[in-house]
Amino acid sequence: MAYLAGENMTGGYGDADILHDCSISVEKGEIAVVVGPNGAGKSTAMKAVFGMLPLRQGQVMLDGEDITGLKPQERVLKGMGFVPQTQNVFPGLSVLENLEMGAFIRNDDIHQTLEQIFQLFPILAEKAFQPAGELSGGQRQQVAVGRALMTRPKILMLDEPTAGVSPIVMDELFDRIIEVARSGIAILMVEQNAKQALSIADKGFVLVQGRNRYTDTGAALLADNDVRKAFLGG
Amino acid sequence: MTDILNAFVLLANFVVIPGLAYGSQLALGALGVTMVYSVLRFSNFAHGELMSFGAMICVLITWWLNSAGIGIAPLPTALLALPVAIMLTIGLALVTDKLVFAYYRAKRAETVTYLIVSVGVMFFTGGLIRFIIGPDDRVFADGERFWLKARTFKEVTGLSEGLAIKASQGITIVLAVSVVAALFWFLNRTKTGKSMRAYSDNEDLALLSGINPERVVLITWIITGALAALAGTLYGLDKSYKPFTYLSLLLPIFASAIVGGVGSPVGAIAGGYVIAFSELLVTFAYKKVLSYLTFENWIPEGLVQLLSTDYKIAVSFVILLIVLLIKPTGLFSGKTI
Secondary structure, three states, rough: OOOOEEEEEEEEOOOOOEEEEEEEEEEOOOHHHEEEOOOHHHHHHHHHHOOOOOOOEEEEOOOOEEEOOOOOHHHHHHHHHEEOOOOOOOOEEHHHHHHHHHOOOOOOOOOHHHHHHHOOOHHHHHHOEEEEEHOOOOHHHHHHHHHHHOOOOOOOEOOOOOOOHHEEEEEEHHHEEEHHOOOOEEEEEEEHHHHHHHHHOOOEEEEEEOOOEEEEHHHHHHHHHHHHHHOOOO | OOOHHHHHHHHHHHHHHHHHHHHHHHHHHHHHHHHHHHHHHOOOHHHHHHHHHHHHHHHHHHHHHOOOOOOOOOOOOOHHHHHHHHHHHHHHHHHHHHHHHHHHHHHOOOHHHHHHHHHHHHHHHHHHHHHHHHOEEEEEOOOEEEOOHHHHHHHOOOOOOOOOOEEHHHHHHHHHHHHHHHHHHHHHHHHHHHHHHHHHHOOOHHHHHHHHHHHHHHHHHHHHHHHHHHHHHHHHHHHHEEEHHHHHHHHHHHHHHHHHHHHOOOHHHHHHHHHHHHHHHHHHOOHHHHHHHHOOEEEEEEEEOOOOHHHHHHHHHHHHHHHHHHOOOOOOEOOOO
């Protein structure tokens, strides 16, 4: 039984289902990556796991507990953190205020967590008093991840964290994500840059048209000839 | 040298001090409009009537206190009535939200629908006010009328021009400055204030961060109601309380909010003073000022007034148009309506 698992999820926004019997899961301290072509339902699967998509069938299990009926906010309280793909910072608030808002539900002292995040992303300490809206794309992604980490989540869900950032920044972000996973947090992320993402992944899910096509370890998927040909450009 | 001083005093007496007072009143009104716009995302046309309601409660309580012989002279009795007026205005704001706006919020209504709804609330509140107190002009300022009398100023300085500070002007400026300082402290330093700014910035992410939207809405109405009652009462004290004037006050207030940048509290304050000073500067008769500054035979015959005071309201219109044409986001880059 995985720590977090969306099992046999079927659902969509209107009458038409986007997800068909789709399952994704992740263990503590592990990185699980969801890849696939455009329109495969990768982001939708993430939203379903976080409770932002009504499910017709299937359930979401967290540490053995059925959380299918919980609202996204309630899942945050259960220890899940989510970084949306776009509009994932408060542009008018300073970097520090963004992080404080991430910890809104906490009533204890947040200074230690702040220190940890500034250690993980030193640039945020430097720009602490600058509005997040004035930062570069890569720095903004760091604010977004930092904001989600402020609740000290057990699971961090990232929707295309490297969309729109340069390859160098992408490598750096991946390094940070590995670091976060090493600290015992489960990481579930959707990625466009499938090759790089699978190379750091413990587990990979290849989705096609809302269905699971291949599921294996990251390394095995990278080595699989069919997967390489169809999804990774040879 | 005395002539230059006299010219300055003249300007200070007729433009600077009234401008600061009127500008503060507009700024307080515009702050309320901007708060509702940035958090609840609609233009609240009922805000003028909300101000009027607060002032009306103040008038009623002042009468009652006067008849009971209670007062806080030399300050106007209205200040004693203000806390109650603020409470009741907040109450009215919360009731209208519960009965009207909450329904459209749940439906995620379009901005235009909201706007029309707020016009409906405006007419209803206006009717309610006239039903309670009638449409007449009421003067409710009592206590000491002046903080600084023109004659005292002349005697002390020996200048031929006098500088007067009306109690209502002084109170307006002092209260506006302290309330605005408190509001900014709240928005920038407290967790609740920051969560309101976060909610206004990015509603979805605020929800993901566990910020309770209902609490944010509640606090927004509390602040808006308090600001409205304060602005309405100060305006009424300064001029006089007449329900209909609050309807026409809506234009300079919206102009202030838009000129400063809707959704930006700093902009609302700047906008208030821009509009107030433009109105006064354009309608002021400069003849006497010029008589101090030029040779005797150069003094013009006319009043040297750019616009008659009857056109005062047009000034806000023109500034509003210029801003919308040149910089639609306003001076402090708010959102575009």
